[in-house]
Amino acid sequence: MISKTHPRYESLLLREKITKAYKEGYLAESGMIAHGRGEAFDYLLGEKTIYPAKRAMYAAIAQMLLANNPVISVNGNTVALAIDDIITLAKTINAKIEINLFHRTKERIDIISDLFKSKGYNDILGNNNDDLKYINDIESPRASASTNGIYTGDVILVPLEDGDRAEILAKTNKKIITIDLNPLSRTSKMSNISIVDNIVRAIPFMNSIANDLKAQNKEVLKNIITDFSNSENLEESLDFFKIKEEK
């Protein structure tokens, strides 16, 4: 039990969820290390959702609502931190959910599948090896994708994604949306829409705006996307990182 008075209470709660996911067997070691990197960047961001992240989330939801086949890619970290909110988002914007693990093992896939089932979500993709294809014929686990999910999807939300895999996705014609606390990461730079925020704050915010945007017509949604520049938005996001304390 973490004391609520601990100066890092909220952060320690998330760390506990990540450790639990590892012990339950569906998170790779590298997922724990990645969580630590995220902690550091969130710490420098003041652990709050910044304005450029919100702007990116409006563009992200608009892009997904305009998609023919929007897919949310989930890995161990995403499931550990945000499974309930991910399911809500998928239902609200009518997106598929695909399990896509950089360190793919049958055991991890099965545990995550079962977790979704235990939440009443039975349509998960990516849990059947026979159904996997390789993006751009790159025969690497980094390029695998399920036939009706990421492989044929046109807009893919890939939170907390590895840089090598993001690079492969970015070379397709798909629109790639990421959630990544490091605005300088390869994933952030290569995505079409990069949300610099902690996933535990981002997905609930996206849920909070999704119904509003669903009520808009397509022109409004297209304008939101046209007005959005990812490189400028990343540049603005950088300004919010404070390594120096306020005097």
Place this chain on the structure above:
Amino acid sequence: MISKTHPRYESLLLREKITKAYKEGYLAESGMIAHGRGEAFDYLLGEKTIYPAKRAMYAAIAQMLLANNPVISVNGNTVALAIDDIITLAKTINAKIEINLFHRTKERIDIISDLFKSKGYNDILGNNNDDLKYINDIESPRASASTNGIYTGDVILVPLEDGDRAEILAKTNKKIITIDLNPLSRTSKMSNISIVDNIVRAIPFMNSIANDLKAQNKEVLKNIITDFSNSENLEESLDFFKIKEEK
């Protein structure tokens, strides 16, 4: 096998050492997450040893050479990343080495003891529960220390230390030296000398200057310490972190 051409090759090698330590059973889950935080800060530091870190290392070695009972505290992360260099440093400056784990289990202690033995180092402290005392009578694993080591030591080098434990050490009259990539951490702020550097670069640098400083008389060493201000040095260290890329 990590390809040498990978853009994050050096960093991935360290990550591999940390993962190996976890699999070997002597590193706690939180140690993996902590490594990730360090990765992020080192990334922002450009993964090089900055001038303020070198100045802090001169002060640190001077302080340890002037000590009556200098002790190097090691945890799982330190052992995984720098065991050989730590042994060299201990021998050069005539310091003791004490295993001190925030998440102490007999298994982890025994594995680390054996690792030191396999390196020909048989004088390790902190591996005997009967020998443990509690600093300032705080009956918590965070305050435990071996009788002839940290408990009676006057200068303690505690690399990669947890903030809660650093706080307990800082409340003693001991001089506390830390190596921590986060200049804003509680550990960095509460220590007497804080070296903002990656331990894999810091300990070799300390070894490279230790013999030079040993050849100096005590007045020279005292002056190095008198001239050193940890708060100013931390402030200067902060200036080297670049969240913005160079244009």
